[in-house]
Amino acid sequence: MTGSAIGDAVRAPYEVLAWLIGRWSDALAAVGDALGIGMLDYVFMHHAFLVGGLIAVMAPLVGTFLVHRQMALIGDALAHTAFAGVAVGLFVNSILGTGISPYIAAVVVAMLAALAIELISEVTDAYNDVSMAIVLSTGFALGAVLISLNTGGLAVGINQYLFGNLATVSRENAALLVVLFLVVSVVVTVTYKQLLYVTFDETAARVAGLDVRWYNRLMTSLTAMVVVGAMQIMGVILVAAMLVVPVAAAAQVARGFREALLASVVLAEIAVIVGITLSYRYEATAGGTIVLVAVAVYVAMVLAGKLQSRRGVAEESGATTTAVDPDADGTAGD
Amino acid sequence: MSFEGASSVGDGGTGVGDTVGRVVDTDDRVVDADDLTFGYTAAPVVEDVSFAVDRGEYVGIVGPNGSGKSTLLRLVLGLHEPDSGSCRLLGHPSLAFAERERVGYVAQDVTEDTKRMPITVAEVVLMGRFPHAGFGRVTESDRERVREALRTVGIERLADRKVTALSGGQRQRTYIARALAGEAELLVLDEPTVGVDAESVDAFFDLLERLNDEGMTVLLVEHDIGAVLEHASRVICLNREVYFDGSPTAFAESDALDRAYGTNLVGRKEGEK
Known part of the structure; x- marks a missing residue:
């Protein structure tokens, strides 16, 4: 972005973000010094914790709505089209000699793919896994072909997009993620009620006057943003896990929807912080480590949920039978 | 075709049916369907159906499977655009109807699809307030209305229970509580008792009757003809076309049932006058 009007318009807010990210770095470095935590000596770890922490908020925030609409697969499909976006970005850069961040290209392509999936599902009247699988493999194939078309310098960097990389989270990429995070959280906060209604009961939502198609498009677009944001450290292949696993874990123990939303964010934060720390200590790939921790958390929650319901049965066996016994209900009502 | 049912009383003054921009005080026609025809494909599922529901009525729609009952409800609610004919809901064209909170909709048990979704009873009922709140915050008075609605249907003690439990x-x-919380004036129910055990069904119909007594207009699609005859104040028998529209007693004495169920789309006859 050299000299153009757009470049200038973007520069000022970027400077602010970069400054803020610098202060975050200082703060973590100070904490590291005080507590003698060696990994906090490195700026890339500061960026990793920042990016990871934000992903752990926005992925479950969007994922909760997706999972409970049985649309968990859409994250996977969008991640693979985002990979195509990365390839397009790299391709354009090498042809035209521009310096566009491949992640920007990924955001654009993933958003387009999100809308394409929505349109397909509106036409065919269902989120069918076939169309999802087609979008998924088309994206990945396109990415693979574009990259092979100009090998050389390109192929080297491809692993970082496939598997993610802690060490390559630059300040620019962190800034992009902060922007995505702000967009996603503001949009979900403002449209929480509408998204919840559409998620729970689409027909009733339509009767209540909500434009369901519009909210579906909104939801998939948000998913695209989360996917691209999380791709940096999670990688294409594992990014969908952040949308799904913490949400599934929270659903095991939560009773209400708001409760489930909060729980999934907390569990995702645990997975990210523990995962990044472990991956630094044992020099393992961050994305994989985070997902394994998240799955471990999920298993723990399944067990906790089982215990909870067993204790529930033991403690209030009367109340549980009410749920099954129609008689108690009928007489109480009238 | 016009079907003026035996018990369809109190429609004096609303004869001006289709004047656009009808004023509120003549708005006691809650539903006004005029010659509705609609098909998902070229074959119509609903053909030339006209009927009206006045404020405070309890209308039951019966008919064999695939007779277009649910489709008719969807047309009334403005979820489909009719191929021909028109429908008005609370005085406005159904398709352009904006005051959505005035209509409460209860379908067959939807949680079949969302079985594992964690959401409490109170959260579901609060959805009735969402059209009122728009993009704004849910207020304490919204929550008070939720508690009131839960009390009315007799499940306030279940407020924090998971809906799936x-x-x-x-x-x-x-x-129903969700519709009440939304201050609905019309309750539209599409086979609400499917999958509900017999005793709860009785209690459910008692609840509907009580709400109707308190002024709620009820439009019910139901496969159980006996329940409709027992509870509704008016019966519409549908099999693509209207075969009968009138009081439950008149319906029981007529042969509309045999014709609607026996002559599936063959031997079309004029409906009851």
Whole structure:
């Protein structure tokens, strides 16, 4: 972005973000010094914790709505089209000699793919896994072909997009993620009620006057943003896990929807912080480590949920039978 | 075709039916369907159906499977655009109807699809307030209305229970409470008792009757003809076309049932006058 009007318009807010990210770095470095935590000596770890922490908020925030609409697969499909976006970005850069961040290209392509999936599902009247699988493999194939078309310098960097990389989270990429995070959280906060209604009961939502198609498009677009944001450290292949696993874990123990939303964010934060720390200590790939921790958390929650319901049965066996016994209900009502 | 049912009283003054921009005080026609025809494909599922529901009525729609009952409801609610004919809901064209909170909709148990979704009874009922709140915050008075609605349907003690942990009957009460919380004037129910056990069904119909007594207009699609005859103040028998529109007693004495169920789309005859 050299000299153009757009470049200038973007520069000022970027400077602010970069400054803020610098202060975050200082703060973590100070904490590291005080507590003698060696990994906090490195700026890339500061960026990793920042990016990871934000992903752990926005992925479950969007994922909760997706999972409970049985649309968990859409994250996977969008991640693979985002990979195509990365390839397009790299391709354009090498042809035209521009310096566009491949992640920007990924955001654009993933958003387009999100809308394409929505349109397909509106036409065919269902989120069918076939169309999802087609979008998924088309994206990945396109990415693979574009990259092979100009090998050389390109192929080297491809692993970082496939598997993610802690060490390559630059300040620019962190800034992009902060922007995505702000967009996603503001949009979900403002449209929480509408998204919840559409998620729970689409027909009733339509009767209540909500434009369901519009909210579906909104939801998939948000998913695209989360996917691209999380791709940096999670990688294409594992990014969908952040949308799904913490949400599934929270659903095991939560009773209400708001409760489930909060729980999934907390569990995702645990997975990210523990995962990044472990991956630094044992020099393992961050994305994989985070997902394994998240799955471990999920298993723990399944067990906790089982215990909870067993204790529930033991403690209030009367109340549980009410749920099954129609008689108690009928007489109480009238 | 016009079907003026035996018990369809109190429609004096609303004869000016289709004047656009009808004023509020003549708005006691809650539903006004005029010659509705609609098909998902070229074959119509609903053909030349006209009927009206006045404020305070309790209308039951019966008919064999695939007779277009649910489709008719969807047309009334403005979820489909009719191929021909028109429908008005609370005085406005159904398709352009904006005051959505005035209509409460209860379908067959939807939690079949969202079985594992963690959401409490109170959260579901609060959805009734969402059209009122728009993009704004839910206020304490919204929550008070939720508690009131839960009391009315008799499940306030279940407020913090997971919806998926309820029985079918309790769940349907939850959806009624959602409509009440939204201050609905018209309750539209599409086979609400499917999958609900017999005793809860009785209690459910008692609840509907009580709400109707308090002024709620009820439009009910139901496969159980006996229940409709027992509870509704008016019966519409549908099999693509209207075969009968009138009081339950008149319906029981007529041969509309045999014709509607026996002559599936063959031997079309004029409906009851």
